Amino acid sequence: MEKILCGVDIGGTKLSVALVSTDGRVIDKCIDCDHVSKTECGMTEQVRGNILRLLSKNGYSESDLLGIGMGCAGHIRYKDGIIITTSNLKGYKCYPLRDAVQNHFRVPVVLDNDANAQAFGEFRFGAGKGFEDMVFLTISTGIGAGIIINRKVYRGMTGTAGEFGHTIVEPGSDMICTCGNKGCLMAVACGMALPQLFRKKIEEGGISSLGLPADFDYSKVDGKLIKRGLDEDDPVSTGIVLDSGRYIGIALYNIFQALNPPLIVLGGGLLSWGELYLSRIRKTFYELARDMMHDPVEIKVSEIGPDAGVIGAASLVLESC
Amino acid sequence: MEKILCGVDIGGTKLSVALVSTDGRVIDKCIDCDHVSKTECGMTEQVRGNILRLLSKNGYSESDLLGIGMGCAGHIRYKDGIIITTSNLKGYKCYPLRDAVQNHFRVPVVLDNDANAQAFGEFRFGAGKGFEDMVFLTISTGIGAGIIINRKVYRGMTGTAGEFGHTIVEPGSDMICTCGNKGCLMAVACGMALPQLFRKKIEEGGISSLGLPADFDYSKVDGKLIKRGLDEDDPVSTGIVLDSGRYIGIALYNIFQALNPPLIVLGGGLLSWGELYLSRIRKTFYELARDMMHDPVEIKVSEIGPDAGVIGAASLVLESC
Numbered sequence: 001m002e003k004i005l006c007g008v009d010i011g012g013t014k015l016s017v018a019l020v021s022t023d024g025r026v027i028d029k030c031i032d033c034d035h036v037s038k039t040e041c042g043m044t045e046q047v048r049g050n051i052l053r054l055l056s057k058n059g060y061s062e063s064d065l066l067g068i069g070m071g072c073a074g075h076i077r078y079k080d081g082i083i084i085t086t087s088n089l090k091g092y093k094c095y096p097l098r099d100a101v102q103n104h105f106r107v108p109v110v111l112d113n114d115a116n117a118q119a120f121g122e123f124r125f126g127a128g129k130g131f132e133d134m135v136f137l138t139i140s141t142g143i144g145a146g147i148i149i150n151r152k153v154y155r156g157m158t159g160t161a162g163e164f165g166h167t168i169v170e171p172g173s174d175m176i177c178t179c180g181n182k183g184c185l186m187a188v189a190c191g192m193a194l195p196q197l198f199r200k201k202i203e204e205g206g207i208s209s210l211g212l213p214a215d216f217d218y219s220k221v222d223g224k225l226i227k228r229g230l231d232e233d234d235p236v237s238t239g240i241v242l243d244s245g246r247y248i249g250i251a252l253y254n255i256f257q258a259l260n261p262p263l264i265v266l267g268g269g270l271l272s273w274g275e276l277y278l279s280r281i282r283k284t285f286y287e288l289a290r291d292m293m294h295d296p297v298e299i300k301v302s303e304i305g306p307d308a309g310v311i312g313a314a315s316l317v318l319e320s321c
Numbered sequence: 322m323e324k325i326l327c328g329v330d331i332g333g334t335k336l337s338v339a340l341v342s343t344d345g346r347v348i349d350k351c352i353d354c355d356h357v358s359k360t361e362c363g364m365t366e367q368v369r370g371n372i373l374r375l376l377s378k379n380g381y382s383e384s385d386l387l388g389i390g391m392g393c394a395g396h397i398r399y400k401d402g403i404i405i406t407t408s409n410l411k412g413y414k415c416y417p418l419r420d421a422v423q424n425h426f427r428v429p430v431v432l433d434n435d436a437n438a439q440a441f442g443e444f445r446f447g448a449g450k451g452f453e454d455m456v457f458l459t460i461s462t463g464i465g466a467g468i469i470i471n472r473k474v475y476r477g478m479t480g481t482a483g484e485f486g487h488t489i490v491e492p493g494s495d496m497i498c499t500c501g502n503k504g505c506l507m508a509v510a511c512g513m514a515l516p517q518l519f520r521k522k523i524e525e526g527g528i529s530s531l532g533l534p535a536d537f538d539y540s541k542v543d544g545k546l547i548k549r550g551l552d553e554d555d556p557v558s559t560g561i562v563l564d565s566g567r568y569i570g571i572a573l574y575n576i577f578q579a580l581n582p583p584l585i586v587l588g589g590g591l592l593s594w595g596e597l598y599l600s601r602i603r604k605t606f607y608e609l610a611r612d613m614m615h616d617p618v619e620i621k622v623s624e625i626g627p628d629a630g631v632i633g634a635a636s637l638v639l640e641s642c
Contacts, residue, residue, distance in 0.1 A: 075615060084615055133478070147579075149470065156581025157454070158616045166613065167575040171491060171568075181609055247492075254488040258468075258579055260477025288502055292487065294396060294405055295479045 001064060006054075007314030008047055008070040009114065012036070012088035015043070017050040018310035019058060022066065022318070024125030026307050028058050036089060043089070044100040051105075067108040068101065069316035071117030071309060073144070078159035081111045087178065110316045114309060116153045116162065118267060118302075119146025120319055121312030126303035127265045135261045137164060138302075139248060140268035141191040142178070147259065152319060165190065169250055175200075189247040191270060194221045194240065201236045208236040223270050230273060244270070245277045249284020256289055256297055267302030322385060327372055328635030329391040330435065333357070333409035336364070338371040339631035340379060343387065343639070345446030347628050349379050357410060364410070365421040372426075388429040389422065390637035392438030392630060394465070399480035402432045408499065431637045435630060437474045437483065439588060439623075440467020441640060442633030447624035448586045456582045458485060459623075460569060461589035462512040463499070468580065473640060486511065490571055496521075510568040512591060515542045515561065522557045529557040544591050551594060565591070566598045570605020577610055577618055588623030 004027060009016040013036075018029035030050055035043050051068065055061060074086030081098020083089070098111040119128075119136035128134045128148065137145045143165030147154040155161050165186040166179055173183035175196055187193055198221040202208065210229050229237020252264055271278065282299055289297070304311050325348060330337040334357075339350035351371050356364045372389065376382060395407025402419020404410070419432040440449075440457035449455045449469065458466045464486030468475040476482050486507040487500055494504035496517055508514055519542040523529065531550050550558020573585055592599065603620055610618070625632050 075613070077615070149475065154470065154580075157583040157618070158581055160613070160615070161579065161581035163578040163581075163613075166578045168490070168571050168609070169492065171571055172493075179613060180611070250489050250492055254575070255579075257484040257487045258482065258576075259475075260479055260482035260484075262478040288489070290501070292396070292481070292484075292500060294398070294481070297478075 003066045004060065004064055005066055005314035005317050006051055006068040007310035007312070008051070008068065009117075009309030009313050010035070010043075010070065010072040010088065011114075011309065012073065015046065015050075016310050017047065017054060018307065018314065019054055019060065020311055020314035024121070024304065024311055024315065026311065028054055029307070029310060030054055040092060040095045040097075041100070044097065047101055048104045062105060062107060065105075065107045066321065067110065067317035068105060069117065069313040070097065070101065070109070070111045071114035071313035071316070072097070072111065073114050073142070075158070075160050076111060076113045078112050078116075078155050081109070083111070084158075108317065108320070110320075112153065112155075112316055113144070113146070113159070114312070115144025116146040116155065117312035117316055118144070118304075118308050119148055119162070119265075119312070120153050121304050121308060121315040122265050122267070122302055123148045123151075124315045124318060125311060127300040128263060131263050133261050134263040134265060135162075135255050135259060136265045136267065136302075137248075137251070137255075138268035139190055139266065139270045143186045143190045143268075164251055164255060167251065167254065169247055169254075185247060185251050189244040189251075191223050194223065194226060195219045197240050197243070198236065201239055206236045206239065209234045210237070223272065227273055230276065238276070241273050241277050242280050245280030246284050249281045250288065252281065252285045252299065253288040256285070256293070261297065262295070263298045263300065265300050265302055267308060271301060324387045325381065325385055326387055326635035326638050327375075327389040328631035328633070329368055329372070329389065330438075330630030330634050331356070331364075331391065331393040331409065332435075332630065333394065336367065336371075337631050338368065338375060339628065339635065340375055340381065341632055341635035345442070345625065345632055345636065347631065349375055350628070350631060351375055361413060361416045361418075362421070365418065368422055369425045383426060383428060386426075386428045387642065388431065388638035389426060390438065390634040391418065391422065391430070391432045392435035392634035392637070393418070393432065394435050394463070396479070396481050397432060397434045399431075399433050399437075399476050402430070404432070405479075429638065429641070431641075433474070433476075433637055434465070434467070434480070434483075435633070436465025437467040437476065438633035438637055439465070439625075439629050440469055440483070440586075440633070441474050442625050442629060442636040443586050443588070443623055444469045444472075445636045445639060446632060448621040449584060452584050454582050455584040455586060456483075456576050456580060457586045457588065457623075458569075458572070458576075459589035460511055460587065460591045464507045464511045464589075485572055485576060488572065488575065490568055490575075506568060506572050510565040510572075512544050515544065515547060516540045518542075518561050518564070519557065522560055527557045527560065530555045531558065544593065548594055551597065559597070562594050562598050563601050566601030567605050570602045571609065573602065573606045573620065574609040577606070577614065582618065583616070584619045584621065586621050586623055588629060592622060
């Protein structure tokens with residue numbers, strides 16, 4: 001029987017475990033939503049149990065696995081398999097998750113940042129197929145990214161390379177990021193920033209046609225509300241989409257100048273804003289790059305779909321093969 | 322006899338050729354200042370002649386060379402050895418300088434961007450010794466940079482990676498860079514920007530104590546004038562040094578988030594502004610990086626000195642050894 005992969009995606013609301021074929025198809029998966037309430041050991045036990053159950057349910061045993069790949073948001077010390085910090089799981093501080101899981105399995109276990117995992121998944125199975133180098137940027141609640149150089153994830157000293165979401169793109173901004181700094185890309189152009197961005201537009205005199213109540217709680221502004229606004233030609237929502245798209249375009253341009261990759265792949269929930277958003281990103285990028293771009297840089301949209309988390313995590317097993 | 326290297330630094334005012342030992346010492350060098358007035362072939366001939374003369378004068382022959390490394394400002398297509406564009410040499414457009422020089426020599430000839438060359442020189446012989454990865458940033462008339470990953474220069478698709486000088490750090494700025502964009506790092510924090518920065522400070526009500534004439538030509542503002550102002554406690558000059566230092570600090574922070582290198586080395590003429598400048602850079606960087614820096618990132622000053630151009634160029638020969 002052909003070997004398979006296991007991918008574990010540890011998110012803030014869902015713990016997803018999947019068996020994945022070596023060509024990137026999900027064979028079966030299971031999703032739990034109670035992992036955040038567990039202790040570190042409890043979550044580790046949950047991961048172990050889910051993997052074993054999935055294997056058994058699908059007629060596999062551990063020896064059919066090439067390995068287990070895990071992706072988790074936050075700062076991960078890849079070499080040591082340690083979660084340094086993660087906002088998804090409260091109280092985790094330097095938890096050696098990789099070794100905790102590895103203790104239960106004989107096949108190789110790897111742990112990486114979830115954006116690195118998705119970047120490698122995209123590289124192996126999605127929009128990055130056929131390239132040697134690429135940058136992946138996911139624009140969702142937060143902004144994550146992964147750098148592929150010479151067919152491997154480039155992780156830097158600690159393992160935190162590719163944090164383009166925390167690069168400063170507007171030093172004079174009063175928009176605060178979760179990291180505490182002002183004016184990072186995440187502070188001005190991701191899902192978490194939408195409440196601040198919306199309130200600011202209103203305070204600056206913008207009038208929304210969304211018919212929101214006078215006592216509207218701006219913390220409820222999310223990507224879906226902005227998408228509705230966009231569909232209804234709400235000027236405030238449209239303005240936010242254009243502003244955010246411009247900042248992402250600037251970020252892509254900065255990535256181009258820094259790394260000169262042949263390909264940048266975009267993923268994440270905010271891409272559901274559609275063509276106005278994407279064309280604003282591309283236009284900003286190409287206008288800035290102009291005659292400094294001597295070989296075309298492709299900007300593509302993620303192709304591995306809604307299972308990107310587990311497929312990406314599983315793909316990490318193949319990185320060292 | 323031990324083999325030696327040859328380094329060629331093609332600048333906007335000087336063409337420097339040097340024989341360099343494999344441990345990075347200049348054995349002998351010659352400098353011409355008339356290369357910019359020559360045709361492409363004329364300059365190539367000049368490089369060839371100077372190399373042969375230096376070898377002969379010092380009792381060497383071509384067979385004593387490990388190779389010839391050339392550094393030139395601008396966009397260089399490294400793989401093909403082509404100068405795509407350079408502001409130093411007028412009219413050069415996709416000139417295959419490497420092969421033009423290679424035609425006259427049997428030893429390997431390489432051509433790269435001058436900042437990449439200096440980065441590799443710093444890595445082999447200077448502040449980067451003992452590291453595997455580093456980023457080099459030179460702050461002078463312009464801002465150049467080079468990325469070392471896994472003991473090699475990382476060049477990207479075309480060869481233009483590491484152009485942090487052209488990353489946008491102030492999108493709303495009206496400061497124009499030579500590239501045509503506004504708000505790049507070079508537009509707000511290098512020697513070329515000083516006339517604009519000085520005029521702006523004066524227009525905003527700044528009063529300089531430098532005793533400049535009423536009809537002062539701001540285009541004459543350079544790093545030396547600002548250094549004089551700094552020494553004399555001129556508030557306008559001091560303000561420019563602090564502003565520039567802050568932007569460089571932000572750029573280093575963005576490099577940290579993007580690449581997570583263990584070391585960033587700073588070089589270039591503006592470092593002569595001294596401790597106020599350097600401490601502003603470091604303070605800005607470490608304040609932004611805070612608890613996101615899990616392993617210390619060192620910020621060091623270039624150590625290979627005034628011959629960095631030719632030593633860097635020569636060092637490129639060792640990259641492929």
